[in-house]
Amino acid sequence: MDQGLKETLLAWYRATARPLPWRGEKDPYRVLVAEVLLQQTRAAQAAPYYHRFLKRFPTLEALAQAPLEEVLKVWAGAGYYARARNLHRLAQSVSELPRSREALLALPGVGPYTAAAVAALAFGERVGVVDGNVRRVLARFYALEDPSPQALWRLADALVEGVDPAAWNQALMDLGALVCTPRRPRCGDCPLSPSCRGREDPGAYPRPRRRSQKEEVLWALVLLGPGGVYLEKAEAGRYGGLYGVPLLDEKAFWERAKALGVAPRFLGQVRHELTHRRLRVRVWGARLEAPLEGLQDPSARPLSKLTQKVLGKALPLLAHEPVVSLPDAEA
Ligand code: SF4
Missing domain, CATH: 3.90.79.10 (Nucleoside Triphosphate Pyrophosphohydrolase)
Known part of the structure; x- marks a missing residue:
C-alpha cells in the first residue's frame, strides 16, 4: 500500500471516525479497559460498560484495591468475566503499565491484540493491531485466502511505517466495521478501493471458515x-x-x-x-x-x-x- 493511499484512508478516518468514548484517549489504563472490553463486545455495546467501569475504578490503583466481587459486579452484563478477573489480577501485579508491546504481553491476561492496541494507541509504538476487522480488510485488500495470524501481524506492523500508529490502526478497524463489513461491503464508498485486489469478490477473502456449533x-x-x-x-x-x-x-x-x-x-x-x-x-x-x-x-x-x-x-x-x-x- 503506497503512502498516498494511506493518506486517503487517514483522511477518510478523520472525516468519518466513529464518536466512541475512548477515541483519542492516551491514558494507558483507560485504553486498556476499552481494548479489553472490545475483545468480545461490539463497540456500540461496550460504551456504557466502559463508562461504568471507569467511574467506579478510575485508575489502575483503584482497581487493584477493590475486591474481586465488586469488580465482577460492575462488569456484570458485559459478559466474558475472565476479562474482568484478568484486569483485576493485572492491576494487582503492576503499579503502572509498561510502554512497549513486548513488555505489555508479559502481563497476566494480556494477549497480542490488547498489548499491541495499548502500545500503539496510548504510547504511539509503531506496531500494527490485528482484530477481526483488520484481518478482513487486509485479507481482502491483498486477496489473501487463508492468511496465517503471523503473516497478518507482520503485514500490519509493516503498514504502520510513515503514519501515526494510533490514527492508522483505528482507521483500519473503522474501515472494517463500517465499510469493509463481513456481508455486503460497500466497495463503492471505500477509500482503498482503487488498489484493492479483493474488490471483485470480497466474500472470497479470507475464505469463510466453516463452524459447526452444536x-x-x-x-x-x-x-x-x-x-x-x-x-x-x-x-x-x-x-x-x-x-x-x-x-x-x-x-x-x-x-x-x-x-x-x-x-x-x-x-x-x-x-x-x-x-x-x-x-x-x-x-x-x-x-x-x-x-x-x-x-x-x-x-x-x-x-x-x-x-x-x-x-x-x-x-x-x-x-x-x-x-x-x-x-x-x-x-
Ligand atoms: S474495496 Fe471493498 S473489499 Fe476492498 S477493502 Fe474496500 S470495502 Fe473491502
Whole structure:
C-alpha cells in the first residue's frame, strides 16, 4: 500500500471516525479497559460498560484495591468475566503499565491484540493491531485466502511505517466495521478501493471458515422464596466468582430438585450464545414458603448474563405461582 493511499484512508478516518468514548484517549489504563472490553463486545455495546467501569475504578490503583466481587459486579452484563478477573489480577501485579508491546504481553491476561492496541494507541509504538476487522480488510485488500495470524501481524506492523500508529490502526478497524463489513461491503464508498485486489469478490477473502456449533441443552432451577432467589457461587471456570442459579444436565437437575425437596414447574426456554457453544436453557422453577440456605437478593450479587436472562424469564412467572412448602429435612 503506497503512502498516498494511506493518506486517503487517514483522511477518510478523520472525516468519518466513529464518536466512541475512548477515541483519542492516551491514558494507558483507560485504553486498556476499552481494548479489553472490545475483545468480545461490539463497540456500540461496550460504551456504557466502559463508562461504568471507569467511574467506579478510575485508575489502575483503584482497581487493584477493590475486591474481586465488586469488580465482577460492575462488569456484570458485559459478559466474558475472565476479562474482568484478568484486569483485576493485572492491576494487582503492576503499579503502572509498561510502554512497549513486548513488555505489555508479559502481563497476566494480556494477549497480542490488547498489548499491541495499548502500545500503539496510548504510547504511539509503531506496531500494527490485528482484530477481526483488520484481518478482513487486509485479507481482502491483498486477496489473501487463508492468511496465517503471523503473516497478518507482520503485514500490519509493516503498514504502520510513515503514519501515526494510533490514527492508522483505528482507521483500519473503522474501515472494517463500517465499510469493509463481513456481508455486503460497500466497495463503492471505500477509500482503498482503487488498489484493492479483493474488490471483485470480497466474500472470497479470507475464505469463510466453516463452524459447526452444536447446541447444548441445560436445565436451570429457579427457586424464589423469602429473602430472594436460590443462588450458588461458582468458584472457578468461565463464571468463577459469579453467582447463578443451578444449571445442570437433565439427570443432575432432577437429582438436585429431589435433594432440595421441590417439584419445579416448566417456565420456558432461553437461548444463549457463547464463543464456541450455543445453549438452550430449559427454565424450571418453584416458589418456596420457608427460608432456604442460599436464598439471596440477586441484585446484590454479580450475575452472569445467562443467569440474568434466566431470571428475566422465570421471576415474573414465579411471582404468580402458588407457594410450596419444603419437606422437613429428615423426610
Ligand atoms: S474495496 Fe471493498 S473489499 Fe476492498 S477493502 Fe474496500 S470495502 Fe473491502
